[in-house]
Amino acid sequence: MSGSEQPSREELLAVIEAQARTIEALQAEIVELKRRLGRNSGNSSQPPSADGPGVSPSRAARRRSGRKPGKQPGAGGAALLQVNDPDEVVDHVPAACEGCGADLAGASTAGLVRRQVHDIPTITPVVVEHRLHRRRCGCGTTTTAAAPAGVGAAAVYGPNLRALAVYLLVFQHVPVARAAALIADLTGARPSTGWISSQLSAVANLLIDVEKLIKSLIVLAHVIHVDETTSNINGARWWLHVAGTEKLTAYLLHRSRGRAAVTEFDVLPRFHGTVVHDALSVYDAYPDARHALCGAHITRELVAAAEADPCQVWPAQALRALHGLNTAAHQARDQQLSAIPPEIADPLLESWRHAILVGLAEHRRVPGRRQSKTRNLLQRLRDRDGQVLLFARDLSVPFTNNQAERDVRPTKTQLKISGCHRSETNATAWLRIRGYISTAIKHGENVLDALRDAITGNPWTPPATC
16 A cells, blocks of 8 residues: 555444454453452452452451451350379378468368379380291201291381371471481380381371271262362472362372372262262263362452453342351251241342343353353353252352362372472372371370371271261
8 A cells, every 4th residue: 555545434343343352352451450450369369369468358357346366255266174093192291280380290181272283104125036946856846936027137127106296297297307306306216217107108008908998988979079279299290189078088199180190099980879079170080970169269269250240230140149048057957947938048049140141241251162261161150050050959068178178188298398209109199198187086086096007007098988
């Protein structure tokens, strides 16, 4: 086009249309960047530890309310109480009168004051020698007495010390070197770091059948929780999968996040109850289970949608309806009802559906497969209504997937402390023991006792009715 030529109307319209598309794309990019910058534990799956140095809303609200940090007036507490049958009694008798100084050797008794000291005895290693006697028969054969279980060498550490080492590594997340130092200072025994590390695989091998039993009981449960998270094996990213209930916990470490891992875990392929999860697409491949989506994840996504478009009112309406249904479900369970009364549930369900329809009208579908996060959220809430609101229709189904997230948390704590697992074998052993410990704790068992039982050949097992 020469300098004297003027663009045609069609050319101007094409330029305007191209500029409009550019502006729309830039606006969408700005919204996405703001969303990423504004991510926190309240509007995404980001953990609270990654929120940064900003003051959390809960702390700001506490300061405005005037409440002081720490225990609040009227809150319950705990105190060290006396026992009726002390292990030892030491009598202290006054020798002379505080008034006149007279000798009290023959004075009459006027009562006593009881004071008790709760302490632990000084711990020292106890060495038990097993003498395996030999006897020679008249036939010329010499027979040696069999050694007890666990006494396989000239000098070995016993089950209590082995249980303590595994307890420190797996339950308390103590690094190997510090565990060795702690055991030395606490007990006087001085096991090597190599011996402490070896206890993971040794104890894990004793729990193979228990792990299989736990997984079988999870498959038979009415409601289970599943989740997945990243793990670190010697610098490489692996995936940790968890399946559990209020009484059971099982883990699987795998290179894959998807179908291959879920198949190897072999929980969902055999499960026919209700599974609660965060809507990861791989779980949808198992239609024999009834699916329920985590309300906590949905809440965070709705909060993020409200922050991305503060002028829109539908996210707040959806949140009110969702939380109202959750409260109504809790109240119905407390009253031992089989369902939320229709006069309570119906208005909340209507408000929820109305909010979703308004949101879809505000966030219309754009050409192409790629849609905004808010649009994808709204479509999921509309198309998977039965799974999103299953907790309100079946009171046996929980509102959140928090059980799975609680079961995952100790594994993330371990990674924060150690940085990574050195090998797949070591990580698998750690997880098998952790699943055993988690299940035992859920049943009110003492962790050290459960570990000692496993080491002595009689591992604790969950009841078949859990």
